Amino acid sequence: MKWFVIAYLDPGSGSYLLQLLIAGLLAASFTVKSFWRNLAGFFTRLFSKNRRDGKTLG
Amino acid sequence: MEKLSADQKEAGSFRDPSGFLFYRNGALFRQVNLSYKEDYDCLIRSGLYQKLAERGLLIPHEETEEKGLQGPVYKVMRPEQIAFISYPFEWGFSQLKDAALLTLEVQKTALEHKMSLKDANAFNIQFRTGRPVLIDTLSFKTYEEGRPWVAYRQFCQHFLAPLALMSYRDIRLNQLGRVYLDGIPLDLASRLLPWRSRLDFGLLIHLHLHARSQQRFADRPIKEETGKFSRLAFLGLIESLEKAVRRLNWKPGRTEWGDYYQATNYSEPAFEHKKDLVADFLSQAKPASVWDLGANTGFFSRISGERGIPTVAWDIDPLAVEKNYLECRGRAEKNVLPLLLDLGNPTPALGWGHEERRSFAQRGPADLVLALALVHHLAISNHLPLERIAGFFARLSRFLVIEFVPKSDSQVKRLFLSRDDIFPHYDRASFEAAFSRYFAIEKAAPVRQSERILYLMRTLQTPLL
Incomplete structure (x- = not known):
C-alpha cells in the first residue's frame, strides 16, 4: 500500500477526499460547459467572419 | 515599511521549505532553496513566470549574484518591492473578491503550463499599483495528474468563507480573519451562514459539504488507491470555485460614513x-x-x-x-x-x-x-x-x-x-x-x-x- 506524499501544506483529509468524491461531477460539468462554449465560439467566429467579409465586399 | 539591518530573515517567512525572504542592507531578497530547483526551473522554462509577470498576476523579480543566507541555496532573487503590505482583514469586499479571482486565474494559467499552486494563502496577495498580485514566486509546483488540489482547503478558508460570510451575513465578519490567520474554519463559516446559502450550489459543495467532509474524514489517511482526480475534474473545480466567488456580492445598506x-x-x-x-x-x-x-x-x-x-x-x-x-x-x-x-x-x-x-x-x-x-x-x-x-x-x-x-x-x-x-x-x-x-x-x-x-x-x- 502506498501513501500519497503531498506537499508542505496539509491539504486536510476531508478536503482531499471531498474532491475525489465530486471529481466525476466536476469533470462532467466542465466537459459540458466546454462543449457549449466551443459551439458558441464557433458560431461567433463564423458570424463575425461573415460580417467582416460582408464589409470588405461592400 | 520598517527598514531592517543587514541580513535579517523576514519573520513571517518560515513555513514553506522552498525558500524564504530576507533583508540585506535594507533591500528585500528571496532565497530559493536547492530543494525547490526543479519546480523553479519549470516555472521559468515553461514560460509560466513570464506570462504571469507580463499580465501583472505575479510579482516580477530579477535573479541576482547575491550570496544566500542559510542552507543549500539555488538562487537569490530580488522581487519588485510592494509599496505597502496590507492584510486581507484590512481589505474591503471587492478587494478580497478580486484577490480570490486573481488566485484562480493564476491557478488556471499554471495548469496550462503543467504547474499548480501548492498554497492559496490570501496573505500572499498584495495590491500593486491598484491591482492584486501574487507575491510568492515559490507557490508553484509541477502538476501531477490524478491528484486533487492541495490548496483547496486553504482557498475555501482564506477566500470563499469570508466572502460568503460578508455577502450573506455581515460585512464586518471579515474581521474574523484577524483571529484565524489561516482562514476561517469551514465548520464555523457553515454554522454562521444562513440556511439559504445552501441554495447556492457552489457554497453548498465548497463550504457546507466541505465542512461536513472535514469533520467526517478528519485524520483519515489518504492512500493512492483512494481515487484519481483527472485534469478535467481539476479544471471543473477551479471553474466551480470561480463561479461561486463571482456570484457573491455585497449590497450595502447605509453605514456611518458612506455619505x-x-x-x-x-x-x-x-x-x-x-x-x-x-x-x-x-x-x-x-x-x-x-x-x-x-x-x-x-x-x-x-x-x-x-x-x-x-x-x-x-x-x-x-x-x-x-x-x-x-x-x-x-x-x-x-x-x-x-x-x-x-x-x-x-x-x-x-x-x-x-x-x-x-x-x-x-x-x-x-x-x-x-x-x-x-x-x-x-x-x-x-x-x-x-x-x-x-x-x-x-x-x-x-x-x-x-x-x-x-x-x-x-x-x-x-x-x-x-x-x-x-x-x-x-x-x-x-x-x-x-x-x-x-x-x-x-x-x-x-x-x-x-x-x-x-x-x-x-x-x-x-x-x-
Whole structure:
C-alpha cells in the first residue's frame, strides 16, 4: 500500500477526499460547459467572419 | 515599511521549505532553496513566470549574484518591492473578491503550463499599483495528474468563507480573519451562514459539504488507491470555485460614513480652500509616502495619489473603503490603496511570537500623515486625551497635516447631542500645546468660511515604540 506524499501544506483529509468524491461531477460539468462554449465560439467566429467579409465586399 | 539591518530573515517567512525572504542592507531578497530547483526551473522554462509577470498576476523579480543566507541555496532573487503590505482583514469586499479571482486565474494559467499552486494563502496577495498580485514566486509546483488540489482547503478558508460570510451575513465578519490567520474554519463559516446559502450550489459543495467532509474524514489517511482526480475534474473545480466567488456580492445598506461628503457642513468655497491648502502643504513637505487617516472615500487621498505619491487611505467604514476601491479600480488609479482600520484599535502584531504579521504602526512611519476632520472624533467620541493623539501620530509620521475642528463647529455640536461636555480642554490653545510637545507647527491656516484650522507640522521627537 502506498501513501500519497503531498506537499508542505496539509491539504486536510476531508478536503482531499471531498474532491475525489465530486471529481466525476466536476469533470462532467466542465466537459459540458466546454462543449457549449466551443459551439458558441464557433458560431461567433463564423458570424463575425461573415460580417467582416460582408464589409470588405461592400 | 520598517527598514531592517543587514541580513535579517523576514519573520513571517518560515513555513514553506522552498525558500524564504530576507533583508540585506535594507533591500528585500528571496532565497530559493536547492530543494525547490526543479519546480523553479519549470516555472521559468515553461514560460509560466513570464506570462504571469507580463499580465501583472505575479510579482516580477530579477535573479541576482547575491550570496544566500542559510542552507543549500539555488538562487537569490530580488522581487519588485510592494509599496505597502496590507492584510486581507484590512481589505474591503471587492478587494478580497478580486484577490480570490486573481488566485484562480493564476491557478488556471499554471495548469496550462503543467504547474499548480501548492498554497492559496490570501496573505500572499498584495495590491500593486491598484491591482492584486501574487507575491510568492515559490507557490508553484509541477502538476501531477490524478491528484486533487492541495490548496483547496486553504482557498475555501482564506477566500470563499469570508466572502460568503460578508455577502450573506455581515460585512464586518471579515474581521474574523484577524483571529484565524489561516482562514476561517469551514465548520464555523457553515454554522454562521444562513440556511439559504445552501441554495447556492457552489457554497453548498465548497463550504457546507466541505465542512461536513472535514469533520467526517478528519485524520483519515489518504492512500493512492483512494481515487484519481483527472485534469478535467481539476479544471471543473477551479471553474466551480470561480463561479461561486463571482456570484457573491455585497449590497450595502447605509453605514456611518458612506455619505459623509454629502452630509458634511462644508460650503463649496470652504471645501475648495481646504483642498488647495492640502495640496499646498503636500508641495511643501514633498512626502515619499502618505497615510490618510479617516480617509472616507478618498477624496483627499487622491490629491496625494495624483502627484504620484503612494497613499494608503485608511477608514473605519467598510462602505467607504468599498466605494473608494471601486472608484480607484474604475479610474485605474495606481497610487491609492484603500484599507479598513479602526484607529482606536489598530491592527496589532500577529502570529507566532507577534512577528508573522506587522502591526499598523510597525508598517510605518509614513512620510506624511493626513488627519482631516478626525481629531474631534478621537478626542470626543473616543475620549482620547489630545496629548496621546499627538504622541501616537508622532510615531506614525515625519510630517502631519491635521485639521482642528473646534467645539463651535456644527459637526462637533452633533457629537454633544448624546453626551455631556466633559472636555473642558478641547480648544485651539490646548490642541496646539499638546501637539507642540511632539511637533513643530510649520503652518496654521484657517479654512475659509469655516471655523476650522489646518496645520502642517513636522515631527520633533518620536516616542519609543
